[in-house]
Amino acid sequence: MNEQQATERAQQIIHQAVDGMSPKPTLKLSEGPSVGSCLAREEHGHDDRVQLTVTYQLTGVPGTxxxxxxxxxxxxxxxxxxxxxxxxxxxxxxxxxxxxNMRT
Structure with missing residues (x-):
């Protein structure tokens, strides 16, 4: 998966969780996408893995x-x-x- 594909997948994941919300928030990109070394190393993972980070704010909803x-x-x-x-x-x-902060 390249960076563009990873960005699109991250956006899909975010929209899956947010699109059906009520009241409907507005997604505001606040950071990213950025690519760095994978912090979630696992025993069966590859050392060359990277991670993509995208941060959104949910705006336009009452603070409560x-x-x-x-x-x-x-x-x-x-x-x-x-x-x-x-x-x-x-x-x-x-x-x-x-x-x-979540990870797949």
Missing amino acids: QAKVLVKRARDAWVKQGYRFQSSTADGKWSDPFPFV
């Missing part, structure tokens, strides 16, 4: 709904078998701008 929507996205990704990239699987819910 932000945490609910981020949790919905997280739950949708977990249901698809994706794993948490960050050390905390539950995000920083006390943060006014909660986030989760």
Whole structure:
């Protein structure tokens, strides 16, 4: 998979979790795509793997709904078998701008 294909796949994954949300957020690209060394090395993985990082903000929703929507996205990704990239699987819910980092 090349960088363009990886970017398109990442966008598909994000839209799968976000497109059906209510209230409907606007996706705002805030970082990426960037390519770097794969941080998720596993015993059966190749040393030449790389990772693509894309970061979006969900905007245009009431602040009270932000945490609910981020949790919905997280739950949708977990249901698809994706794993948490960050050390905390539950995000920083006390943060006014909660986030989760996921990986395939």
